[in-house]
Amino acid sequence: GESVGLHLPTLSVQEGDNSIINCAYSNSASDYFIWYKQESGKGPQFIIDIRSNMDKRQGQRVTVLLNKTVKHLSLQIAATQPGDSAVYFCAENIRGGKLIFGQGTELSVKP
């Protein structure tokens, strides 16, 4: 039969709350990870990255955590704002080649 399109997981938060978006990656050889934000009709926008020799990296209002044991990434956004509403993708990379993207999570911020 015909395949049905997938619906993205959705996270709904109140403005000012903290958001946590999770991602499982597939390849234990991946050595570089990036979180991208994608707004409707636009290309992915870089948020933060982390190398495999680190387990935490902080940016402005964002923190990425990497757990290589269970191949898990998370993105924490502090004091979430309406402008943060978008789809968030994690991506893994091996030695500078192609990016492998996760499914994505839609973040909806309620004012």
Place this chain on the structure above:
Amino acid sequence: NAGVMQNPRHLVRRRGQEARLRCSPMKGHSHVYWYRQLPEEGLKFMVYLQKENIIDESGMPKERFSAEFPKEGPSILRIQQVVRGDSAAYFCASSPGQGTLKEQFFGPGTRLTVL
């Protein structure tokens, strides 16, 4: 400093026609990647090119699709004899090509609609 540029932003083709998508990388970037995104899905890798070389085309369909990145000018993704299933957003990314861990900067995408 201009970012990655793609044109056209929207492209409509009838079944059987050819589609040409162009990508100009960021200034100083010599590596280009093409990705395809279907609605409600993540981006899927298609091809990775350096100037005049295809580095990795493991994500390219075997037929009808081709890509190039000439010494001069933009990278071109070419789809021959388009079918409805080719309708998607096609994104180009570029990176500086120095070092092994490098961020990829994305363009705004070309949205292809096949009638």
